[in-house]
Amino acid sequence: MNSALQSIRSRFDRAGLVLSGLCAAHCLLSILIVSALGIGGDFLLAPEIHRYGLVIALIIAAVAIGWGAIQHRRAVPFVVAMMGLTFMGGALAVPHGMYEVVLTVIGVSLVSVGHILNLRAPLPDTH
Secondary structure (H helix, E strand, C coil): CHHHHHHHHHHHHHHHHHHHHHHHHHHHHHHHHHHHHCCCHHHHCCHHHHHHHHHHHHHHHHHHHHHHHHHHCCCHHHHHHHHHHHHHHHHCCCCCCHHHHHHHHHHHHHHHHHHHHHHHCCCCCCC
């Protein structure tokens, strides 16, 4: 049963990594597409995308990293991911543009590192 739960948590961490990568790609490509081609600004830079993305990131991080912190009893993955989520939340407080992209990319990078640390954290010896 424990390995099944570990597998589920690993899937959440992997999903968090994929979503973090997609978020970073969205931020960078949106700026490039809107700047270079002048199209898609209303959709690609819509604040709702960022709000929903943050909610999804919060849910996945809470499940995967919170669960991992309970299992392996290490705070570092949790602290790193929460710093990342804080940067992502801060990005919602600034106007669209370079500051928002920088804060978001820093945030998703830290959340990704938190997921990686969570995946690599050894479980404590139960003997």
